[in-house]
Amino acid sequence: MKKAVLLMVLLLSANLHAQVRNGYPGRKTRMLFLLDGSGSMLAEMGNYTRWAVAVTLMNTMVDTLRSVNDLEVGLRVFGHNQPNEKKDCNDTKLEVPFAPYNHKQFVQRLKQIKPLGYTSITQSLLASAKDFPADPTARNIIIIITDGVEECGGDPCAVSEALQRKGIILRPFIIGLGTDNEVFRKAYSCAGRYFNAENPSQFQKIIGVIINQALNNTSVQINLLDNQGLPRETDVPLTIFDSDNGQMVENVIHTMNGKGIPDTLYLDPVRRYRVLAHTKPQVVSANIEIVPGKHTVIPLETPQGSLLLKMGGITRYPRLQAIVRKGNQMQTINAQEFNTLEKYLVGAYDLEILSVPRLLFTGVQIKQNQTYTIEIPNPGILQLSIGMDVTGAVFQRVDNKLEWVMDFNGTIPKQMINMQPGEYTAVYRTAGETRTLYSKSKIFKINSGTTTQLSI
Numbered sequence: 001m002k003k004a005v006l007l008m009v010l011l012l013s014a015n016l017h018a019q020v021r022n023g024y025p026g027r028k029t030r031m032l033f034l035l036d037g038s039g040s041m042l043a044e045m046g047n048y049t050r051w052a053v054a055v056t057l058m059n060t061m062v063d064t065l066r067s068v069n070d071l072e073v074g075l076r077v078f079g080h081n082q083p084n085e086k087k088d089c090n091d092t093k094l095e096v097p098f099a100p101y102n103h104k105q106f107v108q109r110l111k112q113i114k115p116l117g118y119t120s121i122t123q124s125l126l127a128s129a130k131d132f133p134a135d136p137t138a139r140n141i142i143i144i145i146t147d148g149v150e151e152c153g154g155d156p157c158a159v160s161e162a163l164q165r166k167g168i169i170l171r172p173f174i175i176g177l178g179t180d181n182e183v184f185r186k187a188y189s190c191a192g193r194y195f196n197a198e199n200p201s202q203f204q205k206i207i208g209v210i211i212n213q214a215l216n217n218t219s220v221q222i223n224l225l226d227n228q229g230l231p232r233e234t235d236v237p238l239t240i241f242d243s244d245n246g247q248m249v250e251n252v253i254h255t256m257n258g259k260g261i262p263d264t265l266y267l268d269p270v271r272r273y274r275v276l277a278h279t280k281p282q283v284v285s286a287n288i289e290i291v292p293g294k295h296t297v298i299p300l301e302t303p304q305g306s307l308l309l310k311m312g313g314i315t316r317y318p319r320l321q322a323i324v325r326k327g328n329q330m331q332t333i334n335a336q337e338f339n340t341l342e343k344y345l346v347g348a349y350d351l352e353i354l355s356v357p358r359l360l361f362t363g364v365q366i367k368q369n370q371t372y373t374i375e376i377p378n379p380g381i382l383q384l385s386i387g388m389d390v391t392g393a394v395f396q397r398v399d400n401k402l403e404w405v406m407d408f409n410g411t412i413p414k415q416m417i418n419m420q421p422g423e424y425t426a427v428y429r430t431a432g433e434t435r436t437l438y439s440k441s442k443i444f445k446i447n448s449g450t451t452t453q454l455s456i
Contacts, residue, residue, distance in 0.1 A: 122154025
């Protein structure tokens with residue numbers, strides 16, 4: 001009867017022998033099987049025990065993975081050393097450490113283990129963090145196979161999240177055996193990608209799906225949408241992060257292929273992603289799940305127009321910039337230099353030009369595929385001569401009011417200052433004076449491209 005059972009399960013797992021390849025050549029993938037060895041695994045699954053089905057399918061699968069390059073497997077079992085009545089929550093052991101060509105050891109050890117005790121998944125997950133060798137470039141994957149929920153009061157979801165956040169593992173796979181209980185599903189869906197196997201046939205198919213997802217990448221297309229919802233924006237830097245641990249996965253420039261379609265990237269479907277488009281301002285899309293084996297489209301709304309800053313003439317500031325902010329907001333989006341053209345998301349912006357005096361432009365409307373131009377006159381030059389140490393400031397006359405422009409640096413006798421055209425008043429006094437009435441003022445005018453002399 002036992003031989004018939006194993007033969008039946010082997011027939012169910014025959015398609016696992018199809019050629020398997022690692023879609024991440026040159027990069028180590030380590031796959032740890034976290035197997036439930038508690039007494040409940042002796043329950044029937046169809047005409048067989050859950051344990052018999054699990055062991056046979058895993059043996060066949062490990063044999064199939066023997067020839068896969070850059071892949072190592074390991075085995076941790078829980079609930080198999082102490083009887084159930086002892087309720088030992090520390091009953092977990094790494095039975096087969098990671099090593100090249102350890103498949104024979106894996107199969108032999110699996111045959112020796114007998115289901116016995118308690119379900120301690122949280123403690124096993126915690127312990128598994130030390131099972132993986134220190135290798136920051138490796139893909140560390142855990143496949144949990146269990147027929148019960150946590151019995152030791154732990155929180156497998158919190159532990160799984162913490163291990164992912166620290167970059168120790170990618171999001172685990174969980175196979176629930178012999179039950180479609182909603183409580184069971186909720187208990188594990190938060191810990192990773194959950195699959196339910198009610199019979200040996202489903203179990204066999206799920207194993208194949210998981211191996212395929214764990215070892216193969218998936219094509220992805222990032223659509224940068226204009227204001228009509230069409231993917232016509234491009235040439236934008238993109239950074240792709242792992243949503244769980246914050247690790248940068250890709251840093252690329254969005255590109256259209258020869259057919260005018262957003263070019264394809266290949267991403268690991270085990271991860272969840274956050275995509276950051278470095279538009280001005282930035283656009284982000286978080287918690288993106290890739291559909292394994294299916295071309296996935298990630299849309300981001302990035303309609304853009306352009307802003308051109310111009311200043312002619314011979315006399316110029318050494319490096320004139322404008323601070324660009326979203327309308328009625330203080331956060332700086334960009335410091336754009338003059339005589340440059342840059343793209344911004346469609347919307348209203350406020351500009352502060354760092355000229356002397358500063359110029360403000362509010363409510364600048366950037367529209368799809370249009371260029372908004374701001375042109376200012378080129379400056380003149382104030383040639384300032386200071387006979388002695390003075391303190392004072394320059395004001396500009398605007399609507400019969402004086403607006404502060406800048407303070408004097410009274411310690412430098414000769415100064416050349418670029419200033420915008422206009423009428424100005426210098427108010428000053430000697431630094432050592434002790435009476436206000438010795439304050440003086442001089443009116444002067446700045447014209448574009450010319451030099452104005454002022455002595456104080």
